Amino acid sequence: MSLLADAFTVLAVLAGLFFLAAGTLGLLRFPDTLSRLHALTKADGLGLGLIVLGLMPQAGSLLGALKLLLVWALAMLAGATVGQMIARIARRESQ
Amino acid sequence: MSATLLIDLALAFSVLAAALWTVAARRAFEAVVGFVAFGLVLSLAWVRLGTVDVALTEAAVGAGASGVLLLGATARLGAQTLAEVRDQPAMALRIATGFFCALLAVALGWTLLNLGDPAPSLAPLAAANLAATELGNPVSGVLLAWRALDTLLEAVVLVLAVIGVWSVAPDGAWGGIPGDIQPPRRDPALRLAAQIIPPIGVVIGVHLVWTGAEAPGGAFQGGTVLAAMWVLAWMAGLVRPPAVSSRRLRVWVILGPIVFIAIGLLGSFLADGFLAYPAAFTKPLILLVEAALTFSIAVALVLLLVGPPKAAP
Numbered sequence: 001m002s003l004l005a006d007a008f009t010v011l012a013v014l015a016g017l018f019f020l021a022a023g024t025l026g027l028l029r030f031p032d033t034l035s036r037l038h039a040l041t042k043a044d045g046l047g048l049g050l051i052v053l054g055l056m057p058q059a060g061s062l063l064g065a066l067k068l069l070l071v072w073a074l075a076m077l078a079g080a081t082v083g084q085m086i087a088r089i090a091r092r093e094s095q
Numbered sequence: 096m097s098a099t100l101l102i103d104l105a106l107a108f109s110v111l112a113a114a115l116w117t118v119a120a121r122r123a124f125e126a127v128v129g130f131v132a133f134g135l136v137l138s139l140a141w142v143r144l145g146t147v148d149v150a151l152t153e154a155a156v157g158a159g160a161s162g163v164l165l166l167g168a169t170a171r172l173g174a175q176t177l178a179e180v181r182d183q184p185a186m187a188l189r190i191a192t193g194f195f196c197a198l199l200a201v202a203l204g205w206t207l208l209n210l211g212d213p214a215p216s217l218a219p220l221a222a223a224n225l226a227a228t229e230l231g232n233p234v235s236g237v238l239l240a241w242r243a244l245d246t247l248l249e250a251v252v253l254v255l256a257v258i259g260v261w262s263v264a265p266d267g268a269w270g271g272i273p274g275d276i277q278p279p280r281r282d283p284a285l286r287l288a289a290q291i292i293p294p295i296g297v298v299i300g301v302h303l304v305w306t307g308a309e310a311p312g313g314a315f316q317g318g319t320v321l322a323a324m325w326v327l328a329w330m331a332g333l334v335r336p337p338a339v340s341s342r343r344l345r346v347w348v349i350l351g352p353i354v355f356i357a358i359g360l361l362g363s364f365l366a367d368g369f370l371a372y373p374a375a376f377t378k379p380l381i382l383l384v385e386a387a388l389t390f391s392i393a394v395a396l397v398l399l400l401v402g403p404p405k406a407a408p
Contacts, residue, residue, distance in 0.1 A: 070295075074292070074295065077288055077291060077292065078288070078292075080284070081284045081285060081287070081288035084282070084284035084285075085282050085284055085285060088282060088284075
């Protein structure tokens with residue numbers, strides 16, 4: 001059972017790292033602010049979510065796992081908010 | 096090479112890279128972004144060293160509160176920061192600055208390499224006497240029992256800082272609402288976040304203080320989180336601070352140091368001396384001091400972040 005949990009952790013964290021790397025690549029390579037934001041907020045939210053999902057079986061307790069989930073929710077909320085604000089400013093400056 | 100060594104090396108490299116970026120950045124805003132990143136990576140390094148208390152403080156106060164203060168300063172400097180880049184200091188001054196910084200780095204490195212083995216430490220003594228405080232977290236024991244004077248002075252420094260910020264208010268604005276009259280931005284996304292996050296953040300802040308007795312946490316970390324929640328709501332235009340002439344506001348700012356000093360004086364009569372706790376009430380008194388300090392730290396940080404009053408009351 002613990003072998004299964006470990007395999008799940010490795011797979012999920014690797015998948016999360018892939019999305020984080022993809023988001024960073026998008027930030028570096030995409031041509032304009034809005035596309036870069038799109039890559040960063042969406043891919044990073046998914047990447048962090050997969051890492052949190054992978055680490056939840058390793059948290060040791062249900063409370064620990066829920067705290068990890070809360071960290072992900074707060075990071076998503078903060079990322080989405082800041083993404084919106086930057087996008088609004090970027091659109092205003094381009095007009 | 097083991098995996099943990101790789102992680103530690105990557106962390107150390109990131110700390111150095113963020114520090115270099117902060118120093119080398121051409122514009123103040125970029126330097127502040129580097130400073131915040133530096134603080135966050137550094138707090139991870141503290142976690143790796145097993146000092147979660149320091150990591151929490153670095154993340155909350157070092158990266159968070161100081162970062163926001165520096166961002167505010169950058170915004171207020173505005174166009175002047177660009178002029179600063181053009182007027183570079185004289186070559187002799189730059190060489191002297193570089194020389195003395197390098198000298199300091201070499202001296203610190205030399206000291207670190209020549210530390211006695213084992214390094215001189217009061218940690219075993221603190222751990223052995225922790226039971227007397229009835230606390231489970233040795234850091235809280237040191238901060239509120241054995242080195243209580245340091246903690247008291249830190250709390251007093253915050254009050255002085257608030258007085259310092261208020262003292263730069265223009266004469267006409269004195270007594271008014273601190274900070275910009277119109278909140279800087281009334282963004283709908285920010286408003287939504289400022290309605291959802293504070294209830295969670297207040298619970299986390301109070302939890303950090305409460306758990307500080309037994310596990311990493313404490314008044315400064317918790318107070319900073321509480322202050323951040325209020326500033327978030329302020330930035331979204333949801334709340335307004337009371338006027339600086341408000342007596343209640345001023346009482347909140349000094350409440351923590353006053354309670355601390357009062358309990359310290361109580362120790363002069365009922366225990367061994369100033370800031371000593373009567374043995375039977377050690378833990379309740381420490382918790383009382385922590386609670387009052389948290390409140391005052393949060394209010395003082397908010398006032399520092401919001402800034403002096405700008406318009407007439």
